Amino acid sequence: MSYKVILQDKYDLSPLVEAINLRDSLEQVAYQGTVNLIVTPDMPAISPGMSIRISGIPYGKKDYVPLLNPAVVWEVESSNNGNKKMALTIYDRTIYLDKSEDEYLFPAKQTATQRFKKYAADWNLKIAKLPDTGKELGRSVYRTQSIYASMFADLRETAKAGGKLYHPRMVSSGLELYELGTNKDVYILEYVTDTTQSRTLEGAATKVKVLATTASEFGQEIPSKVMAITEKDIDKYGQLQAIIQDDEVKSNAAAKELAKSKLRGISQTISLNAPDINTIRAGDAVMLGGMKLLVISVSRELGSPGNMSLELGTYDDVKRRFYLE
Template identity: 50%
Template sequence: MINPGLSHYEVILDNQYFLRELVESITLSDTLDEIAYRAEIKLIVTSDFPGIAPGQELRVSGIPFGGANMVYLLHPGVIWECQSNNRGQKRLTATVYDKTIYISKSEDEYLFTPGHTATQRLKQYAADWDIPLAQLEDTGIPLAKSVYRAQSVYSMLQDDLKMTVEQEGDMYRPRMVPGSGLELFKLGSNETVWVLETTQNLEEVNQKRTLEGTVTQVKVIGNAAENQRSPVLSLVVGDVAKYGTLQKVHRDSSITDPGAAAKAGNHLLTGIQETFSVTSLDINTIRAGDKVRLNGIDLIVCSVRHELGNPGHMSLELGSSEYVRRRYYVKSL
C-alpha cells in the first residue's frame, strides 16, 4: 500500500476497480458557496492501471470517525477532470464531484407560479436533471411568482432558498446524502454535534473580526419616475454610532409601503464580521452546514476540507448562524 494511513478508505472506479493500493492522498471539500461535494484523489499509475477519464463513475468510502464499518462518503461521484505528470513515475490527479455538479454547471429558464415552496421547486429541478432525491423536508414558505431567465439551475435554487429566509423561513442547503439522494438540510440540525476544544483535538484556531462587509445603514428606495430621484421608502439605521455609516441602497420593485421597506432594510443590517478558522484531527463526516461546538460556542460550518488518513486532518471555516444568514442568504444589494 502506497499510503498506509488510507487503510480505512476505499476508492472504487466504475463499480469494479478497487484503487486503494494506488492512492497517495484523498481530500474532500464542502462549502456553503457550492452545492457539489468535491474530492481530489492523487494516484500512482502502474502498468495495469485501468483507463480513467472524465465522465466515469467513482466513489469514496471510509470508516467514519468513531465508527467500525465502512460507509459511503461520496457516492455516486463523477470524474470531472484528470491531470497527469510523468517524472520517472507517472502520477494522476482526479477531481471528482457528486452528481449535483450537473445542476451547478447547467443553465435553463423556468417560470414558477405563486404558492410553491423551495422544496417543490427543487423537486422540479431534480426531475429535469435526473438527480435522485432523498427524503425532503418541506421549507414551508410559499414563494411569489419567479421568472428565471437563462442562468445556472443552482443559482435559481439559491434564490429560492434566499427568498425563503427573507420571509422568516429557516436556512436550508441542498446536499447529496451519499448512496441515497439529494436532501434539503436545515443548517445546524445535525443530530451529532462534534465538540472541538483547544485542550483536546484542536491544532490551531484563528479568529478574524472585520468591518469589511458590515452594513450599519440601509436606504430602501422605490421606483423612480423618468428624470427624477428614486423615492426613499425607509432609512433603517443600525450601529452607526458604534461603527460609523456604512450604507447600502436597496431597491425592490415589490416593496411599495414604508412598513415592508423597513422590514427589508432591517434584514440587510450587519454587524462586525467574525469568523473562525480551525485545523484539527479529522472528523471525516462533518459537512458544510453542520453545527459544531468550538470551545463552548455553537457555530455553523461554512466550509470544510478533509485530508483523509489515519489520523487525518481537517480545516474548517466557522461562523455564527447570524453571520451565515447575512453572508449566504441575503440577496445581493
C-alpha cells in the same frame, strides 16, 4: 489508510491510493475530491464520466460509511517521471446542476420545495429529503443560467422572507435540501491549531431602509417608496446606513423581515486546522470554545489521522454573507 475508493461499482482502487483530498463549501454546490493514484499494469482504464465513490470510517465509529457518493470522474491527469501517477478530480453529481443551463418561468406563491421537485425531475435526480421551506415566493423569470443559480435564487428569496437557510447536498440516496446547522452530531472541536480570528465593522449596517423598485409618474422620476426602516446599535457603532432595493421583496411584512436581517454589527470569521472528522460538511454546526458556529468551508486530507482546515462563522454572519447580499 481506512478509506475505500471504488470505480464503476466494481474496481477497488484503494491499494493504489497515495492521497485523497476533499473540499466542501457553501460557495459551491458540489462536494469536490482529488485522488492521487499509482498506475499499475493491471489497473482499469479510467476516463471522465465514470462513476466513483469514496467511503471511510467516521470519527469514533467502526464501520465504513459513504463520504462522497454518488460521484463522477470529472478530470483525469496522468504523469510519468519514472513512476506512473494519475490524479483524478471528482465531484458529487450536483456538479451537473452547476454545469448545466436552462430557462425557467415560475408563477408566484410557489415554495422553494415545489421548485426543487421540478428541478430534480428535469435532471433525473432522485430526492432523498426535501423539507417544506414554508415561504411563498414571488414570480420568477430565470433566463439562461445554471440550474444551481436558479436553485440558489429560490433559497435566497426564502431567507429574505424570513425563512430558514438551506443548501443542496447530494447524498447516497439522492438530492437533499439540507437545513443549515441541523446535523445530529455536533462535534466539539479540540486540539485545534493555526487559529485565526477576524473581526470587523466592514459591511456593518446599524440602520436599514428597504425601498420599493423605483417608479415614474407621468414620465417624471419620483422618490422611491419606503417599505421598511429599522435600526439597532447606532449608539454603539455609529450610524451606518444600508439601502435595499430588491425586486424579490413583495410585501411590507417581507420588507420588515429583510431589513431586520440586514442589521449587522461586528462580523467575525474563524479559520483553524484540526484533526479530521471526516463526516463534517459545509453548513454543519460545530462547537468551538462554547460557541456554536457554522462551517463555511472545509478542506481535508484523508488519512489515519487526517487533517482538516475549517472556516467558521456565526449563523447570522453566514445568513448575511450568502443569503442576503
